[in-house]
Amino acid sequence: MTAATDELTTPLGQAPRSAPRAVRRFSAGRTVRYALLLLFLVVVLVPVYVLLVTSFKGPGDASPARAWNLPQVWTWDNWTTAWTTLSPALVRTFEMVIPAALISSLLGSMNGFVLARWRFRGADVVFTLILFGMFIPYQAVMIPLLQLMLGAGVPSGVPSLIILHVVYGLPITTLIFRNYYMSVPEELIEASRVDGAGMLRTYASVVLPLSVPSFVVVLIWQFTSAWNDFLFAVFFSSSQNGPVTLALNNLANGALLTNYGVSMAGALLASLPTLLVYVLLGKYFIGGLMSGSVKG
Amino acid sequence: MPRQLRRWGPPLLLISPSLVLLAVFVYGLLGLNARTSMQDMHTSAQTTGRAPVAFVGLQNFWDLLGSADFQHSLRNLVLYTVVFLAGTMFFGFLWAWLLDRPVRFEGLYRSIYLFPMAVSFVASGVVWRWLLNSNQGESASGLNRLFQLVGLPFLQNNWWNNVNWGIAAIAIPAIWQLSGYVMALFLAGFRGIPEELREAARVDGANEWQLYRHVIFPQLSPVALSAVIIVGHMSLKAFDLIMSISKPANYQTKVPAIDMYVLKSSFDYSNAAAVGVVLLVIVAVLIVPYLVYTHRTESRR
Numbered sequence: 040m041t042a043a044t045d046e047l048t049t050p051l052g053q054a055p056r057s058a059p060r061a062v063r064r065f066s067a068g069r070t071v072r073y074a075l076l077l078l079f080l081v082v083v084l085v086p087v088y089v090l091l092v093t094s095f096k097g098p099g100d101a102s103p104a105r106a107w108n109l110p111q112v113w114t115w116d117n118w119t120t121a122w123t124t125l126s127p128a129l130v131r132t133f134e135m136v137i138p139a140a141l142i143s144s145l146l147g148s149m150n151g152f153v154l155a156r157w158r159f160r161g162a163d164v165v166f167t168l169i170l171f172g173m174f175i176p177y178q179a180v181m182i183p184l185l186q187l188m189l190g191a192g193v194p195s196g197v198p199s200l201i202i203l204h205v206v207y208g209l210p211i212t213t214l215i216f217r218n219y220y221m222s223v224p225e226e227l228i229e230a231s232r233v234d235g236a237g238m239l240r241t242y243a244s245v246v247l248p249l250s251v252p253s254f255v256v257v258l259i260w261q262f263t264s265a266w267n268d269f270l271f272a273v274f275f276s277s278s279q280n281g282p283v284t285l286a287l288n289n290l291a292n293g294a295l296l297t298n299y300g301v302s303m304a305g306a307l308l309a310s311l312p313t314l315l316v317y318v319l320l321g322k323y324f325i326g327g328l329m330s331g332s333v334k335g
Numbered sequence: 336m337p338r339q340l341r342r343w344g345p346p347l348l349l350i351s352p353s354l355v356l357l358a359v360f361v362y363g364l365l366g367l368n369a370r371t372s373m374q375d376m377h378t379s380a381q382t383t384g385r386a387p388v389a390f391v392g393l394q395n396f397w398d399l400l401g402s403a404d405f406q407h408s409l410r411n412l413v414l415y416t417v418v419f420l421a422g423t424m425f426f427g428f429l430w431a432w433l434l435d436r437p438v439r440f441e442g443l444y445r446s447i448y449l450f451p452m453a454v455s456f457v458a459s460g461v462v463w464r465w466l467l468n469s470n471q472g473e474s475a476s477g478l479n480r481l482f483q484l485v486g487l488p489f490l491q492n493n494w495w496n497n498v499n500w501g502i503a504a505i506a507i508p509a510i511w512q513l514s515g516y517v518m519a520l521f522l523a524g525f526r527g528i529p530e531e532l533r534e535a536a537r538v539d540g541a542n543e544w545q546l547y548r549h550v551i552f553p554q555l556s557p558v559a560l561s562a563v564i565i566v567g568h569m570s571l572k573a574f575d576l577i578m579s580i581s582k583p584a585n586y587q588t589k590v591p592a593i594d595m596y597v598l599k600s601s602f603d604y605s606n607a608a609a610v611g612v613v614l615l616v617i618v619a620v621l622i623v624p625y626l627v628y629t630h631r632t633e634s635r636r
Contacts, residue, residue, distance in 0.1 A: 050537075054387060072433055073351070073434075073438075074435070075429075075433055076433055076438065076444050079426075079430065079448065080444060080447055080448075081451075083447055083448055083451065084447065084509065085460065085464065085466075085513075086451075086462045086466065086511065089462050089465060089466065090461075090462050093465070097376045099552060102343055102481075102599060103470065103473075103474050103475060103476040103480060104473075105478045106475075106476035106477065107480060107481060107484060112629055138429065146352060146353050149349040149350060149352075150349070150350050150352070150353045151348065153349050153350040154350070157346045166436075166462070167627075168357075168362075168624055169353075169354075169357060170626060170628065171361070171622070172357050172360075172361040174568055174618060174622045174626075175361060175365070175615060175616050175618065176571060176572050176611065176615055178572070178592050178595045178607075178610060178611040178614050178615075179368055179611035179613070179614055180360070180361065180364035180368055181599065181607070181611060181616035182365045182366035182371055182599065182604050182607050182608045182611065183359070183368050183371065184364055184366055184573060185599075186367075187364065206356050206357070206360045207355075207360070209353050209355070209356065209357060213353065213424075227524070237345060238345035238346060239345045239348070239349070240347075242349065242427065259458075263453060266455070267454070267455035267456070267457075267458075268455075269455065269456065269457050269574070269575040269578065270572075270574055273578070273596065274596075274599075284455050284457040284458075284575075287457055287458060288457050288460075288578065288579055289460065291460075291461050291579070292418075292582075303460070303462060303465075304462045305460040306450060306457075306459075306461040306462060307458075308387070309455065309458050310453075310454045310455065310456070311620070312460045313453045313454065313455070314450070314454065316453070317453035318446075323445060323623040324453065325449070325519060329379075329520075329523060330518070
């Protein structure tokens, strides 16, 4: 955890250490600040407590009076049930998310390079039109999209979802790469051009190797958003071929009245991959958040 | 000609696949959707071409906007957006402000405040459905039980099971998930303010409040605008959380995106498309000025 949290500090910068630093003695302001920080920490973690504790409870803890208590008997039963139900969907989600993230990142990098380096009249208009694709409510394309995918014979489930996450991921991946390539020194590109390399060669041999950090950011961003997607999953897959969000929702509906423990264990299972990415690669995760919002 | 090709060929080769895809999947489909929204495709037979479809102009929109049912959804959407925005901006700013000055274990606080962002709405819906359970008294669990345990039983309420205000309860988990994001935005904003600027203001004799009023807030306003746009447009698309917490069949918490799903499920494609158009217009009113604005500021630099 500490490694990840140290990493996290880089993109947001550090508090100014040299600034007139509050004297280290007791002060009311400092105490209030720490008290508030701790209070919010606890509040944010309440759902995590509930998820963990409930997921280990057995039928003996079903009484609402024991809702916030620790389990009387800790049991893995909910976890095994959730795993049996969700594991096929988990596998499918990986099969969907990995190609989707890779393809949309590569295309985004190509677009970003062209839009950052190739000035033509109307380039900004093209860029704005691409960006707008990021903001449209997908409800406004869903009906013809259903007809299109059906008409084109794309099977529902993983194949449909890969296409959709690639296409609708393009605006954000293009944005992140474009902003990154704007910051690559012009001289590097020039030098390669002087050496006689064309645009494609320059892209492949100079720009792509420079883009590794952006690729990490974009891949994580795409992985997380495709993993957590529910809207496309509902419209373009079923419980037999859908991703884990859909399977979890069905599990939670089914187990609702009888056993909350199973759905809580399921929610944790379904969140583990993205949480792991967040803990291990938090710096890049935040990098994605920032580049997706603060325009550079 | 070969020179033209050498100049235009390679960039077009790189960018055209994406341009074609977006032209079809975004703008082409928006057009087709607008067309469907002006037809009378309300039955399953019509969606498969077994029955004829006619053009009806804006009829679906008048019907939709005139129905008490859809007005309820729009009202819910506004309420949800207001609560969601107010909550995330409040906590996001407060957390960033608390963390701006040197704090021990700053990284830890930050990572924990931000982590819900990595979780899907569906997964968080599972636990929030439990927390927002409307049972009270003896059978209370979730937050209502917690209120009893900490001696605040009068805070118990029926959360999302309230016809008029239930949607505001659904905004609570949304605030939980997105406040950390707004915090990260504001924190980056705070850190982007040059120390000299604060120093200069202090030298000029500004007190803390004046420092914020005249130096810090103006510097943060672009960040605040980004945050409002991002959270606002997420909130207009609200779907996952409602599907997961209160289920689509619940009148009290429905919003246009839920209506669209329900209409599609009953093969009323034209009305579903019309709901999509309404959402698009609402989002466009919010986003287009923003895109134009950032576009202008960018070209000015």
